[in-house]
Amino acid sequence: MSRAQRIAFVCPRFSEKGTVGGAETLLKALAEQAAEMGREVDFLTTCAESHFTWENVLPAGSRRIGKLNVHFFPVDSRDTATFFRVQTAISNRGNFTEHDEELWIRNSVNSEALYQHLRENGNRYDRIVTGPYLFGVTFFASLIHPSKTLMVPCLHDEPFAYLSIMQKLFRSVSGFMFNAEPERDFARRLFNIDPARCTVVGLGMDPFEADPAAFAKRHKLTAPYVIFCGRRETGKGTPLLCDYMAAFRERTGRDVRVVFTGSGPIEAPASLEPFIMDLGFVSDREKHEAMAGAVAFIHPSVLESLGIVLLESWLARTPVLVHAKSEVLRWQCARSGGGLWFRGYPEFEEELTLLLDQPDVRARLGKAGEAYVRSEYAWTAVRKRMFDALDGTAS
Amino acid sequence: MNDALFQVNAPGADVEKLVADIRAAVEKKMRDGAYADARIARAERTNLVNLRNEDQFLGFYLKCLHDAVFVDISDFEIRERRPLFGPLLIALKKVIWSLLKFYTYRLWSQQNQVNGLIVTAIEGLDEKYAEKIKTLEQRVAELEKRK
Numbered sequence: 001m002s003r004a005q006r007i008a009f010v011c012p013r014f015s016e017k018g019t020v021g022g023a024e025t026l027l028k029a030l031a032e033q034a035a036e037m038g039r040e041v042d043f044l045t046t047c048a049e050s051h052f053t054w055e056n057v058l059p060a061g062s063r064r065i066g067k068l069n070v071h072f073f074p075v076d077s078r079d080t081a082t083f084f085r086v087q088t089a090i091s092n093r094g095n096f097t098e099h100d101e102e103l104w105i106r107n108s109v110n111s112e113a114l115y116q117h118l119r120e121n122g123n124r125y126d127r128i129v130t131g132p133y134l135f136g137v138t139f140f141a142s143l144i145h146p147s148k149t150l151m152v153p154c155l156h157d158e159p160f161a162y163l164s165i166m167q168k169l170f171r172s173v174s175g176f177m178f179n180a181e182p183e184r185d186f187a188r189r190l191f192n193i194d195p196a197r198c199t200v201v202g203l204g205m206d207p208f209e210a211d212p213a214a215f216a217k218r219h220k221l222t223a224p225y226v227i228f229c230g231r232r233e234t235g236k237g238t239p240l241l242c243d244y245m246a247a248f249r250e251r252t253g254r255d256v257r258v259v260f261t262g263s264g265p266i267e268a269p270a271s272l273e274p275f276i277m278d279l280g281f282v283s284d285r286e287k288h289e290a291m292a293g294a295v296a297f298i299h300p301s302v303l304e305s306l307g308i309v310l311l312e313s314w315l316a317r318t319p320v321l322v323h324a325k326s327e328v329l330r331w332q333c334a335r336s337g338g339g340l341w342f343r344g345y346p347e348f349e350e351e352l353t354l355l356l357d358q359p360d361v362r363a364r365l366g367k368a369g370e371a372y373v374r375s376e377y378a379w380t381a382v383r384k385r386m387f388d389a390l391d392g393t394a395s
Numbered sequence: 396m397n398d399a400l401f402q403v404n405a406p407g408a409d410v411e412k413l414v415a416d417i418r419a420a421v422e423k424k425m426r427d428g429a430y431a432d433a434r435i436a437r438a439e440r441t442n443l444v445n446l447r448n449e450d451q452f453l454g455f456y457l458k459c460l461h462d463a464v465f466v467d468i469s470d471f472e473i474r475e476r477r478p479l480f481g482p483l484l485i486a487l488k489k490v491i492w493s494l495l496k497f498y499t500y501r502l503w504s505q506q507n508q509v510n511g512l513i514v515t516a517i518e519g520l521d522e523k524y525a526e527k528i529k530t531l532e533q534r535v536a537e538l539e540k541r542k
Contacts, residue, residue: 240441247438269437302445325445337410344446344455345438346421346430347414354417364408 004127004390006040007031008118010141011131012109014045014070021051021231022308023132023154026179026203030129030152033204033383034390035067042125043070044118046111046137054078054109073114083107090159101165108136118144127390129177134160139169146172150389152201154179155187156303157327167191177201177389179306182327199389203308204379210285210292210316218289219277224356225257227294227318229287229309232264237300237323242268242276244300244348249275251349254356259294261287291316295362296339296355302326311377314338314369319362321351336376338369425455433463454525457518464510468503470496 011027028043035041043065047056056074063070086104089096114137118128122145130142131152142149151173155161170176170191178184178200187193216222226245232238238260245258246269259277260266268276279286291297297313302325304310310320310332320339322329324347333339342348355362375381424430436459439446446452473492475484 234441237441243438243440247434250434251432323445334411337408340410340414340417343449344442344452345435346425347417350417350421351414354413361408365410368408 002126002391004039004392006042006125006127007034007390008042008044008121008125008128009034009130010044010114010118010128010137012046012135012137013048013051014043014072015049016065022306023152025308026154026306027129027131027152029203030177030201030386031068032066033379033386037383037387041068043068044114044141045070045072046075046109046114047072048075048109060113071114071117073111073117076110076112078107078110080107090163093159098164101163105136105139105165108134108139110136110140115140115144122148129390130173133166133169139165142169142173147174149173150175150177152177152179153183153187154305155183156305157186158303161186161190175199175389177386179203180328180331182331183305186327199385201385201389202377202382203306203311204382205308205311205315205373205377206379207315207374208284208288210288212289212292212317215286215289215293221257221277223255223257224295225259225277225293226296226298226321226352227259227261227290227313228298229261229291229312231262232260232266234267235301235303237302238264239267240300240323241298242266242272244345245275246272247345248349248352252353256295256352256356259290261290288312288316291318294318296321296352299323299326299329301329304328307332310339311373314366314373317363317366317370319355319365319369321348321355336369336372338365338372340365428458430455431458431462433459435459436463453521457514457521460514461518464514465507466503466510468500468507 009027009031011024013021013024014028015024031041031043046054047058047060048054049057054075058072060072060074063072082103086096086100088094089100090104118141122128125145125148128141128145128149129152130138130149132138132154133151138151142151151170153170153176155178160166170187170193175197176184176187176193176199178187178198179202181200184198184200188195188198216225228238228241230236242258245256248254249256250271255275257275257277258272259279261279261282263281266276266278279290282290291313297310297318297320299307299310299320299322302323304326305328307322307329310322310329313320314336320329320333322333322339322341324330324341324343330341333341340351342351355365421430436456439456439459443456473485473488475481475488477484
């Protein structure tokens, strides 16, 4: 393959402020890095901001944002009743046909205007990068010029990955940029993908310094605390975190608080509510200082393909506790030495107690995590892996 | 509730070993009944879906559930977080509770009976099938030996 000079990135959402999900953050960051290194980058996205309503709120058209040419296309009208009916059947592993799968993806988030742009201008691009896999926009955009399309799937072991339409998608595109080795291995098992089509790229992280005492001092917090940053929802495991922390406080009698940043409602037992600090959206500095002062960052989600907040937490020298069922997060912890994993409450209780009682262990895990992120997720390393994939030099 | 289990003194923490040590210690404490606790059963409500295929988890969860199954239907401390009209609101809530208690007590106590019967039935099934599987595994092992 030749050097990919003109690249189109396709992603369902784009935010200038960085308040979208992890996959969107990832695609945007990769696009910015490619542009930074002299590639011509078009970012094709929709006019939607909310991943709940998918309402067209941003004006359609093209804008120069930083070094990117961002093209906003309207989301098509869709039959949400059909979409949710089939989605529920898929999620519950119920009865559905291949026709239902087609109905589901056609009534997902789609943009005919975006597809038309790719059909008309596809020849101008050397490479098209799409993701994440679960959206109509990614699905149909990937199939327009599959021979020059690389997908950033952000794949999880979930019912949607097993759909027959996904077999078609994963077998059609030219290659993949995965976030982690367990994600790649899962995709290879599921879709029988040639290893030559797979590159593990990830996301570069900019190191930062954060004062571990600043957050607690500012908020007059004297008790130790654990932290979670990101969307608060069942899929992210935040109800489990609240249930575990309520049980931990009751069983051990220790005053450990819970700090949340991010969006979404917090489902917590009444006994824990007075001990939760919900900061909502905060600046990166505030978040990093909150992470730096925490006993641990707790990430109970089992569906992660990278875990950006985990990497941030390690840069703040804070160890992590993750759910053992998340292959990716467990793999990150084992590789870095920066965190521990639990299958159920008893292991969680022992691990958190260990970090509370042995600050030297906490410090050692935090430092190991930091060293890991600084070497594996430095932009120089990530850029090399990304350009190896884009330019077809990956082995 | 939690005695210090570990002292990690190595210069670099081997997290694989650390987790393995924690698991071994948890298993021992589990056998001693340290986690047969209704509060753990409640805490694990969203984790059931993640661990339903783990061999040991169901047995452990059933032990916790044994205590959690009976809902507390006795009187409780009525509180009010709003400072304005706080005492008045507490008094009002106490009156409502005393009126409702008569009607709901019978309902909840019946529900508790049903919950108890269901857990006993599930425990019985679990024991029965665990025994059956054990016997079958022994037979398979014997048959394989004979080959």
